[in-house]
Structure formats: C-alpha cells, structure tokens
Amino acid sequence: xxxxxxxxxxxxxVGCSIRAIVDGDQVIxxxxxxxxxxxxxxxxxxxxxxxxxxxxxxxDDGILPLVPVHSNQAxxxxxxxxxxxxxxxxHLQAPIASHQTVMTNxxxxxxxxxxxxxxxxx
Amino acid sequence: MKQYxxxxxIIGGGPAGLAAAYQARETGAEKVxxxxxxxxxxxxxxxxxxxxxxxSVFGDDLTGPEYAGRWVEQALATDIETFVKTMVLxxxxxxxxxxxxxxQGLIEFEAKALVLAMGCRERPRGALAIPGTRPAxxxxxxxxxxxxxxxxxxxxxxxxxxxxxxxxxxMARRLTLEGAHVSAMLEVLPYVSGLKRNLVQCIKDFDIPxxxxxxxxxxxxxxxxxxxxxxxxxxxxxPVAGTxxxxxxxxxxxxxxxxxxxxxxxxxxVEIDPIAGGPxxxxxxxxxVKGVFAAGNVVHVYDLVDEVTRSALRAGQHAAxxxxxxxxxxxxxxxxxxxxxxxxxxxxxxxxxxxxxxxxKVEFRVRTPIEAAARAEILADDEVIVSKRLRYVRPSxxxxxxLGSDEAAVVEKAxxxxxxxR
Numbered sequence: 041x042x043x044x045x046x047x048x049x050x051x052x053x054v055g056c057s058i059r060a061i062v063d064g065d066q067v068i069x070x071x072x073x074x075x076x077x078x079x080x081x082x083x084x085x086x087x088x089x090x091x092x093x094x095x096x097x098x099x100d101d102g103i104l105p106l107v108p109v110h111s112n113q114a115x116x117x118x119x120x121x122x123x124x125x126x127x128x129x130x131h132l133q134a135p136i137a138s139h140q141t142v143m144t145n146x147x148x149x150x151x152x153x154x155x156x157x158x159x160x161x162x
Numbered sequence: 163m164k165q166y167x168x169x170x171x172i173i174g175g176g177p178a179g180l181a182a183a184y185q186a187r188e189t190g191a192e193k194v195x196x197x198x199x200x201x202x203x204x205x206x207x208x209x210x211x212x213x214x215x216x217x218s219v220f221g222d223d224l225t226g227p228e229y230a231g232r233w234v235e236q237a238l239a240t241d242i243e244t245f246v247k248t249m250v251l252x253x254x255x256x257x258x259x260x261x262x263x264x265x266q267g268l269i270e271f272e273a274k275a276l277v278l279a280m281g282c283r284e285r286p287r288g289a290l291a292i293p294g295t296r297p298a299x300x301x302x303x304x305x306x307x308x309x310x311x312x313x314x315x316x317x318x319x320x321x322x323x324x325x326x327x328x329x330x331x332x333m334a335r336r337l338t339l340e341g342a343h344v345s346a347m348l349e350v351l352p353y354v355s356g357l358k359r360n361l362v363q364c365i366k367d368f369d370i371p372x373x374x375x376x377x378x379x380x381x382x383x384x385x386x387x388x389x390x391x392x393x394x395x396x397x398x399x400x401p402v403a404g405t406x407x408x409x410x411x412x413x414x415x416x417x418x419x420x421x422x423x424x425x426x427x428x429x430x431x432v433e434i435d436p437i438a439g440g441p442x443x444x445x446x447x448x449x450x451v452k453g454v455f456a457a458g459n460v461v462h463v464y465d466l467v468d469e470v471t472r473s474a475l476r477a478g479q480h481a482a483x484x485x486x487x488x489x490x491x492x493x494x495x496x497x498x499x500x501x502x503x504x505x506x507x508x509x510x511x512x513x514x515x516x517x518x519x520x521x522x523k524v525e526f527r528v529r530t531p532i533e534a535a536a537r538a539e540i541l542a543d544d545e546v547i548v549s550k551r552l553r554y555v556r557p558s559x560x561x562x563x564x565l566g567s568d569e570a571a572v573v574e575k576a577x578x579x580x581x582x583x584r
Contacts, residue, residue, distance in 0.1 A: 048358045048362045049359070050359040050362050050363045052214070053214050053357055053359060053465070054359075055359035055362075057358065057553075091363060091367065092213050092223075093339075094213055094225055095211070095336075095339055095340075096311055105313065106312060106313075106314045108227050108311065110211075110213060110225050117367065121338070124340070128340070128341070138231060156211060156225040156227040157208070157227035157228070157231055
C-alpha cells in the first residue's frame with residue numbers, strides 16, 4: 041500500500057524537508073530534496089538509519105582533560121548511545137595527534153573513531 | 163609600554179579573525195597581527211565538537227575543532243603574527259589598540275587598518291527576568307558545552323533546557339550521550355528556533371520531550387535547582403494562568419539567543435545598528451569609522467560558520483586594501499532597508515558603483531516564518547530588481563541574495579534599496 045512520509049534530511053545544515061511516496065520499504069517518488077544526497081538519506085533512513093557520533097574521550101597528562109572524537113562514517117542509529125558509553129570508559133595518554141585512531145571497528149560496525157584535534161602534553 | 167606597528171590588526175582569533183587575517187595577508191598586507199584573549203586560537207569552535215561545519219566552504223563535513231584547525235594551520239603556515247592570552251582594553255583613534263597579556267604587560271598596536279572579529283556571546287538569565295530563587299544549577303547552554311566538552315565535568319544529572327536554539331538542541335544530545343537525563347526542552351515561540359536537522363538528530367532521535375509555546379515561569383530550590391515551574395504562553399508570550407506545572411530537575415540550561423559582542427566596537431566609535439546588534443557596514447564590511455572593518459558574528463549572528471568565514475574573507479581583503487592605500491573610490495552610498503517581514507539587513511548600505519566590480523551579498527533574516535512558498539525581493543526605489551522564490555522562510559535561517567553587474571545601472575539611479583518578503 042502506498043503512503044506518504046515526511047523526512048528532514050540531516051546530511052547537511054540545509055535540512056531539506058523531503059516528502060516521499062513509499063510502498064512498504066520501496067521508495068516510489070521523492071520531492072523536496074535539493075541534492076542527490078537527500079534521496080540516499082531517505083532510502084537509508086527507511087532501511088537502516090545511520091548517524092555520525094561525536095563525543096569526547098578522557099586524556100591523561102594533556103593540556104586538556106578530554107579530546108573530541110568523531111566516527112569516520114555514520115554508525116547504525118541504534119548503536120550510537122552504546123558506542124558513546126563505550127568511549128566514556130577509555131583513557132588516552134597525551135600527546136595525542138589530530139586524526140589519530142582511538143578505536144577501530146567499534147561494536148563490530150566497521151566504523152573507526154578518530155580524534156578531531158591534537159592535545160599536547162601538559 | 164611595548165609598541166608594535168602593523169598593516170592589519172585583527173581582534174579575535176576565532177573563525178572570523180583567522181579568515182580575515184589569512185585574506186589580508188593574501189591580498190598583500192605585509193604585517194598582519196591577530197589578538198586572541200583565549201589561551202589558544204579557534205574561538206568557540208574548539209568547544210563545538212559536533213560535525214556539520216565546512217560543508218559549503220570546504221565541501222567536507224567537519225567537526226568544529228577540525229574546521230578551526232584548518233584555519234589555524236593556514237594562518238600559522240604564513241608569517242601572520244598571533245598573540246594569545248591577550249586582552250584588548252581600548253581602541254583609540256588611529257586606529258591604535260591597547261592590549262595586555264601576562265608576559266608583556268600593556269602593549270600598544272598602531273595599525274593602518276583594524277578588523278573587529280570578537281564574535282558574539284550568549285543571552286544570560288538576567289536578560290529573561292525569570293522569577294524565583296537564585297540557586298546553583300542555572301547555566302547558559304554554551305557554558306555547559308564548555309564544561310562537558312573541554313573541562314571534563316558534568317554540570318548536573320537531570321536537565322531542563324529553555325530555548326530551542328541550535329546550541330540548546332546540540333547540548334540536549336550531548337548530555338544524553340554522556341549519560342545525563344534531559345527532562346524537557348521548552349520554547350516560548352510556537353516553532354523551534356534552531357535548524358530543522360538538529361530537531362531530528364538531537365531531539366527526536368533521543369525522544370526528548372519538546373514543549374512549544376511554553377516557558378519557565380519560576381526557578382525553585384534553595385541551594386541547588388530542585389525544579390522549574392513552566393507555563394504555556396499566549397501569542398504575546400504571556401503565561402496562561404492555570405497551565406503551571408513543575409518539572410523536577412537539578413540544572414536549567416538557557417539557549418535563548420546570541421548577542422554580537424561590540425563593547426570594543428563602541429570604544430572605537432563605530433556606529434551600531436540597534437536591530438542587527440552590530441556595526442553598520444557597507445559591502446566591503448567597512449564600519450562608520452575609516453579604516454575599521456568588521457567580520458563574522460560581531461556584525462550579526464550567522465547560522466553557519468561557513469558564512470562567517472565568507473564575511474571575514476571580504477573584511478580581510480578590504481582591510482588590506484585600505485592598509486595598502488587603496489581606499490574605496492566611491493563617494494556616495496545608498497541605504498539598504500528592511501521592508502515587509504524583514505528583521506534586518508547586512509550590509510546596511512552599499513556603494514552602487516561597487517556592483518560593477520563584483521557580486522555583492524545581501525544577508526537578512528525574516529521576522530515571522532511562512533511555511534509555504536514565498537518571494538524574497540530587492541527593490542531599487544519602487545522597482546523590483548531581484549526576486550527569488552523560496553520554499554519557505556524561517557527566522558532561524560538567514561537568507562542571502564546576490565547583487566551584481568546586471569543590477570548596477572538601476573541601483574546607481576536609486577536613492578535606496580529595500581529588501582522584502584512577499
């Protein structure tokens with residue numbers, strides 16, 4: 041049965057309001073997206089929604105007690121909170137480089153967690 | 163007192179200041195100096211650890227620290243001189259800037275051109291007049307962001323967030339990811355004031371209750387916040403009697419708007435647009451004081467850092483040209499006014515002949531949202547010269563139109579431009 045569903049694309053700050061005609065998990069028609077990524081977002085949002093994770097990890101002996109980190113690609117949405125919780129439990133030793141890998145293949149997702157900045161030793 | 167002479171002096175080492183410095187050096191100013199009061203460069207982006215920055219400037223989706231990092235690297239790769247932990251105390255005619263830091267004490271900078279890039283700050287509780295006690299546990303959202311993302315401690319366990327600005331929504335997600343509970347987000351307006359994408363990925367994704375047309379009417383608790391009393395409001399934001407209820411919480415975050423930080427601009431004698439909150443500028447970001455330019459959130463608060471960067475590239479270029487002796491060749495400018503459903507416009511005035519040289523941006527915000535097709539128009543006197551169809555207009559989303567050589571001839575004959583929504 042065909043139905044209309046509304047999405048707000050989170051791929052970029054524009055945040056297009058997208059209307060999609062869907063039949064089950066099939067996308068029949070999409071209107072309102074201003075670029076191709078909007079279409080990909082809707083397809084993914086219907087089958088396997090994913091989100092980027094940004095959080096912090098504790099640092100010992102650094103000029104800051106934390107280093108900001110991010111996932112190198114979007115994680116399955118239902119694992120975001122669990123991944124954040126796991127990252128709260130680890131400690132890194134300063135100095136830390138920018139784009140240093142903090143954890144590979146987090147929760148078996150194939151996604152790596154990398155630092156967003158450098159933190160030098162205090 | 164230690165003295166420095168420079169071509170272009172920039173106050174503020176955030177994204178605006180760094181882009182202005184970079185572009186001033188590129189344009190040919192030889193001695194470019196950046197003054198930053200924090201212990202490192204990068205400005206507020208160092209605490210904005212989420213992604214979404216740089217999509218339009220770099221074509222990459224970066225976190226705040228990464229976006230800041232690119233500009234810091236770019237600045238440090240040149241001979242731009244940067245002073246951190248350095249506080250500007252006064253701006254005198256010249257422009258001459260008096261600053262101080264721990265190592266050198268008072269320092270005097272004699273600059274040929276000055277760029278104001280001090281950014282903005284958060285509207286505090288005092289500006290809201292919320293009745294109740296004055297317990298610990300009331301923070302601005304940005305203050306809490308700094309504590310959680312940089313200082314390493316949680317300001318509370320159970321939060322209520324007043325205001326649905328982007329920082330408030332981002333913090334709702336951030337606190338949840340750190341294991342805290344967010345009991346409610348309240349918004350006095352009948353619509354969310356931040357970006358729609360943040361409503362999805364920060365509020366709806368985490369099932370955080372959102373109450374529109376609702377505000378905090380009392381803060382309760384003696385030493386620490388114990389609850390807030392919230393009420394629904396009518397269309398004029400007045401609490402509706404009988405709708406009060408208490409929401410238990412130990413911390414109240416305020417995300418109720420940003421204010422351009424212009425105390426130094428006023429010391430410099432720069433005229434301030436009371437509606438935009440920042441200096442009156444022309445298409446070159448030149449203020450009312452000769453040789454003083456302004457860039458980024460000090461002019462008006464942008465939605466996206468990418469646009470802050472663009473405004474700063476303009477300011478940096480023209481500040482360098484001024485320092486090198488190429489002053490604006492055009493004598494008269496005409497005002498750009500805010501018409502129907504337009505809150506304010508930047509630049510506030512424009513030199514018509516400048517349109518022949520390159521395209522110029524006209525940036526503005528609407529007063530009230532229209533969730534249907536609308537037209538943004540620029541009029542030269544009574545003639546429509548730009549008309550752009552928009553799918554909707556929202557106060558939270560700045561609109562940017564372009565004026566160029568096609569419009570130059572008409573604008574040169576006009577006495578004023580007006581921007582309106584139809």
